[in-house]
Amino acid sequence: MAGLMSRFTTLFKVKANTMLDKAEDPGQTLDYSYQQQLEMLQKVKRGVADVVTAKKRLQLQTAKLEESVVKLDGQARQALAGNREDLARTALERKALIQGQLQGLDTQISALEQQQQNLVDQERRLSAKVESFRTQKEVVKAQYSAAEAQVRIGEATTGLGEEMSDVGLALQRAQDKTEQMQARAAAVNELVDTGAIDDLTAPAGSDLDAQIAALTAGNQVDAEMAKLRAEVGSGTPAPEIGQGAAEPAESQEESK
Amino acid sequence: MTVVRILGSGQFRLDDGDVGRLNDLDNAVAAAVAAGDAAAFGQTFGALIAHVREHGAAVADGEIVTSDHVLPAEDTTLDEAREAFSGEGAIPG
Numbered sequence: 496m497a498g499l500m501s502r503f504t505t506l507f508k509v510k511a512n513t514m515l516d517k518a519e520d521p522g523q524t525l526d527y528s529y530q531q532q533l534e535m536l537q538k539v540k541r542g543v544a545d546v547v548t549a550k551k552r553l554q555l556q557t558a559k560l561e562e563s564v565v566k567l568d569g570q571a572r573q574a575l576a577g578n579r580e581d582l583a584r585t586a587l588e589r590k591a592l593i594q595g596q597l598q599g600l601d602t603q604i605s606a607l608e609q610q611q612q613n614l615v616d617q618e619r620r621l622s623a624k625v626e627s628f629r630t631q632k633e634v635v636k637a638q639y640s641a642a643e644a645q646v647r648i649g650e651a652t653t654g655l656g657e658e659m660s661d662v663g664l665a666l667q668r669a670q671d672k673t674e675q676m677q678a679r680a681a682a683v684n685e686l687v688d689t690g691a692i693d694d695l696t697a698p699a700g701s702d703l704d705a706q707i708a709a710l711t712a713g714n715q716v717d718a719e720m721a722k723l724r725a726e727v728g729s730g731t732p733a734p735e736i737g738q739g740a741a742e743p744a745e746s747q748e749e750s751k
Numbered sequence: 752m753t754v755v756r757i758l759g760s761g762q763f764r765l766d767d768g769d770v771g772r773l774n775d776l777d778n779a780v781a782a783a784v785a786a787g788d789a790a791a792f793g794q795t796f797g798a799l800i801a802h803v804r805e806h807g808a809a810v811a812d813g814e815i816v817t818s819d820h821v822l823p824a825e826d827t828t829l830d831e832a833r834e835a836f837s838g839e840g841a842i843p844g
Contacts, residue, residue: 508821
């Protein structure tokens, strides 16, 4: 088996050569190459902006889910204080589900930060090379005929074709990753929007994701349940009670 | 001097003396891919990238040179490397 490097080098060079589609008139090729380079530079800038947008969206979602965790924790305490163990359990199950999602989001945000940094570095390198190319192009065009100039900076054209292929691949990778993350983020949003997370009055286990998560979250829920029971049972006033959603707790008391 | 590009990370110049070791490391990566061993791939590919970074000098931003060798991006997975060998277009886009 040939080495990975030689295999990759061949594949990459083939691709880099296809990047250099020549203008019909060889005299125009240098200017045409330069135009392509400027366009690629714009694409990288847009790519960086897209990654930043995706990252911000995930950060917003994280904040929203963190709020839900606090809220569900309070609801669990209220439910238990009102002797509604079933509701407290549901709230804790949903809390565990959200905490699982939060961990995933953290990982994704770090990955996007890395993507962003890589693209910024690539933009810097490409930008510097495009500027070198422009200078070389102007110098040789002033001294030689267009066709001769083309030959003189052939190496620079090939080298930039390589750089552009590299950047193009990085953009593709960044886009793929961003799309995967957006799909996941949308799934989490759906979970919140369908009420699986916020609406405690929905029948428990109405959501398949919640059911699956509950299987793995069971142990955590039992442990927290025991902890809460100890707190509530020992008469320690739970600070969350009475905050925010006081209404359900009252109506539960009335119904007793 | 040999110029090696790590996709996504730029180009590096290596002394010819460091290229022999590069080929050894590369063969170890190929063996790991052939064996379908993800752990061995992670280890050998990591060593290959590290060798280029440690022994190579980064090509200046504004310098335009063609590469003698091209390595896939640092976060390449075993599956992606395997595709390069299967010839089903390891390089997307």
